Amino acid sequence: MRAATRSSSDLRRPDTTPRPGLLGRVGGWGTDHRRLVFGLWLAAIVVLGAFAPSVFSSLAGAGWQANGSESVAVRELAQEHFGGNSSAAVQIVVHSNSSTVSESSMQAVFTQIGRELGSDPRFGEIVTPQAGRTISRDGHTGILIAGANASTDEMVTAVDDHKSPLTTLSRSGIEVYPTGASALWADFNKANHDAMITAELFSWPVTLAIMVLAFGSLVAAGLPLLLTIAGLVASAGGLVLLNHITPISVWAMNFAMMFALALGIDYALFIVSRFRDALTQRGDRRQAVVDTMDTAGKAVVLSGLTVLVSLSAVLLVPAPAVRTMAVGIMLAVVFVLLATLTLLPTVLGALGPRVNAVSLPYAKKQEHRSPVFHRWGSLLHEHPWPFAVVSLGILVLLALPVFGLKVAMPSISVVPEDAPVRQGYALVQQQFGPGAPGALQIISPAAEAQAAATTASSSPGIAMVTPPQPARDGSGYALMQAIPTVDPSNAQMGSILDTLRNRLPADALVGGAPAENLDLQTALDDYLPVIVGVILIMGFLLLLVAMQAPLIALMGTVVSLLSTGAAFGVAKLIFQDGHGASLLGFTPQGFLDGWGPVFFFPMIFAIAMDYTVFLLATAKEHYEKSGDPHTAQIDGMAHSGRVIFAAAAVMVAVFFSFALADPLPPKEMGIILGVAVLLDAVLIRLILLPVLLRLTGHAGWWSPAWLRRVLPSISFAHN
Template sequence: MSRTTSIEPTAPPGSQATAGGLLARLGAVMAGNAKIVFGVWLVVLVALGAAAPSVFSSLAGAGWQADGSESVRVRELAQQHFGGNSSAAVQVVVHSDTVTIQSPQAQRVLSEIGEVFAGDSRFGAVIAPQPGTSISPDGHTGILIAGADASTDDMVKAVDEHKDALTALAGDGIEVYPTGASALWSDFNKANHDAMIKAELFSWPVTLAIMVLAFGSLVAAGLPLLLTLAGLVASAGGLVLLNQVTPISVWAMNFAMMFALALGIDYALFIVARFRDALRDAATRRDAVAETMDTAGKAVVLSGLTVLVSLSAVLIVPAPAVRTMAVGIMLAVLFVLLATMTLLPAALGALGGRVNAGSLPYAKKQQHRSPRFAAWGNLLHAHPWPFAIGALLVLIALSLPTLGLKVAMPSIEVVPADAPVRQGYELVQAQMGEGAPGMLQIIAPVAEATRTAQLAAATDGISMVTPPQPATDGSGMVMMQALPGVDPSDPQMGAILDRLRGALPADALVGGAPAENLDLQQALNDYFPLIVGVILVLGFLLLLVALRAPVIAMLGTVVSLLSTAAAFGVAKLIFQDGHGASLLGFTPQGFLDGWGPVFFFAMIFAIAMDYTVFLLATAKEHYERSGDPKIAHIDGLAHSGRVIFAAAAVMVAVFFTFALADPLPPKEMGIILGTAVLLDALLVRLVLLPVLLRLTGHGAWWSPTWLTRILPSISFAHHR
């Protein structure tokens, strides 16, 4: 029965509170100095919290590129030598059904557009619409180009600041739409930010309800949310400060919000549940904290390290946005982990038995060793094969569609239909051709200009090539624009780009927004196998060091791939094939967003290993005490099953709220991660992995003598 009376807050010097390992002593110190810990955290949160509110306006908006690629080189040359007429330039589409671009009314609007750009040094040369190139055949649509004289991130911020002023110039039958890559990222980031905030606001009350049901106590349920809030505030402020050193993608905070909430609750659940159990037998609340940190605390540290290691592998990809997204999550995990190791033990030490305050009636009889999960463990122990085969069949069946998965960079359809950038994009297509919004840029030496233009025009898939334009600084280069015959997101675009690059002289370079997307996609595809390998190896090594058991460390790592593959199989059925698209409210693109496999693999594997650590660390603790694999299997599940189930329920609720978002990327993220957690918790951690413990018996915990000698000795049992 849960104890609700208060226990002595501290223990005398030299008491049991200092027994156990390093984390036990750390927990005892935190619990014994709660006021100091609270004070330090208050200072940290006030300092970082001052910067936190500006996180979304401060962070970078672009960075979706493959550093070192040919397309990035073209953009850099265009900004240096061609007045900024690069893929980052802002294109303003001006259209009228009643007058032509050459009319006084349209010319006046174009002049006013130029004045908007003239006052901002981030914009380079302004190029008025040109007949034959940037004016439609009927003369009613023109594209004004404002060159980019700043980084891609600064150009997105410039559009953020000026797009309202630009669209306000529309009127009297004349339409004005800022478009181009910088405008696309501006509208794209805003739509995703709004969707993420709405989803987060919706997920908090759902999360609190699940916490109350899991703990049966209002105080115990509130602790994980307070811990998560501290981690969120600290990571938001930290990202703003880090952005002063190197540009951090705004997506980093979006992912950090999601992961801080999910993992913060996971860790707090495990710690608080174990603390409530330790209170029953500990002499003091400080002893209870020490025991909790010596057992569950080790599992949380191992889990946090596993998450950090998995995400660190993403840093290999030479794409700033992808790297900084990983950095954002890692920073959030670090702060949540730090709060779990310091702030939470201090709070538990201060609360003692009052952690059970506000208990619901059913919680009075709640035990840390769940009778239901103990019964489930006994059932799995008695009949392992039917459950193992059933779980494997479901996971394999869901994984098979992954073989036909296609990936590509997002199309214009990921921004809302009423966004100016999309309206301008579609207008340009209607007036100037399918490929007009995604012109390819070719830069070549003057000596090769004529030959390059002829070869480009003769390339299959290229509809038109503009006359070569010399560099503005006399650098001996020319630029020409090549009009593809297909939409920039069409699957044929990659083949057209390859043919064009293959046909041109060696000194000619091909870039432009479509080329940048394709080069980034190629980099992501190339690095994906390496990232998977690094994550698997490092995940296995961490489990091996912690558990000192190569068999179960290997099995725990391998089965994590099953839930990952099954989640991508479901993603293929939904987002590529369109099953359930009408129910979820989106139009399928026919592919999964290109950054998905790399990033989602790391995230799913990190979460899967999170639950693996909770289950195996608890099982190892009971094996160390009893030496009996049956007790380790059943009691490991009985003591961790409810926590894994509740933590998974929270994660699924958090992730699936993002499925309600209108933009496609948050929807993809929510459904893929939510499905992965659901499958992993129910089929892998609560069925397949316990069955593997049953089937391997003592062998699960066996280790060769030579390996035992070189590995550090880590015990998950608390020794009083």
């Protein structure tokens, strides 16, 4: 019998190093094939970046409507059968203190306006000023109506294209102002875009300063900014391409710029911070990348999924502008997430120890495990109840005003005072009455038109009704305009519209710009509970999958509601009640803009869950290693506290920079999100949630055996 022999390889000790997970393998592969990764990203940025510069001029400017509503049906009927005299039609207001509409100087201006707009196929029938309808009583003001022969988005672009030639017709004491819903969105989108760019330019240097202080190295501080820029450029080009398939609101990029900047830096902070620690421990750059992606990478993926799920709930709202804003942010988050998971680890692998290059002499190069936050975690562990009561009390107190919150679609005051549409709006009100800029349109069968006109004339809140105008195409419809007695943004408009609709014959439909706003607000209010419910359920399920612990998943979801409620409570005090309005430089409307709760709630909740995932993932990693909830709570805080604090500082700086904007909606967005991040990071992630981990102990991390069998196995520990 031949003796068995063993080679030296058979005598080797078995490799006990755990096999890297999927993200770790992706990070290691990127480090090994960095030229390929850099090449693919460079190609993507070059190709998509070629479309990026046209993002603001290419995207849609309208879409603020409730699809399927009565008001949208009226607009479509008016556009099809009445020469485009719908809510999207453009009104050109011409006024002179010295001349009347009938004089040759004014008539010459109207002729030039008709020639300017008549050559553009996007405009429908041109209706010159009519006595008793669109000529003021003193004869010094006339309104030319240019019908809409294109979509609402194309009409906003058409106003942009012709606004300058029209306003230059103002001369020799004659004033020319384009106004109407299409002109309003054109001026408002421009003001909003300018404000966003100004705020971004202000936030970038502040962000870089915070990053330098957080990392103590210019190279480490610059990486998150460069990666975020790459993601934003790619997403901007992607939005332009997507706009060729379906109209995407220009607001999508406005929101995406702000949100993706804050979130991208947040993710990169977590990854870079963890890589520096792993590099110190391992000494090998490739293994450091693998360790980082197997731990912090998982937290980033789960955070990104939470953000995407939260924003996807907004897609339930049947409003194109609201839906595409969510799509824009989601697309930006996807690109930033891809850059964080592929390009960033590859760059880190290429840099290795040089990630700490250009260290500043006055900025201490910190360790990943913060002694300051270790002491803070220990203090919370020793005295949990006082901190829990104080933080919870502050959040509840700030959230109480939310029960008196009122919402409505924005008024003309959101447009700068020197905007042509606002000047024309004020002139129409002065000459024709407070409700004239917001005429309601009634379309009914021609046989019932006179009865509908009579009923509308006697309806409360209606100042006058124009005689029915039969459709010229023989469709059997008739159109009339009902002028309200109040400004379109007045709170009474809702009851005026409801009463009018209830009194009119069943076949009569009521629309117009005020009705479209009110119908949209109704849809937003109706869908808000559904959106909140979907987000809470999906947020809980994602946390449950990630943490494998029902109680912690429930706590993480519930506490995220506290910062959301407190942020909207502060918003009520500021934007509805006007506290601090003079300091912030705005005039309160008496309500919060209608899309605020539907849109800001998912954004706030997504950010709150972002911090929740970072804190709990770090705590779970240490619980898996030690099996001790005390160690998990304190070390979780020691290893994530600085990152959460720095990320929150960056987000607050980015969001609060929008408080400098002149238009009210960007100001609302910046302050609400900034307050939410500040409250969430300080009172919840750095106090309340760690205290709850302390109080629940092992019970917080417990999971029944049947649930562990059902859930996928996710571990954050990496030995």
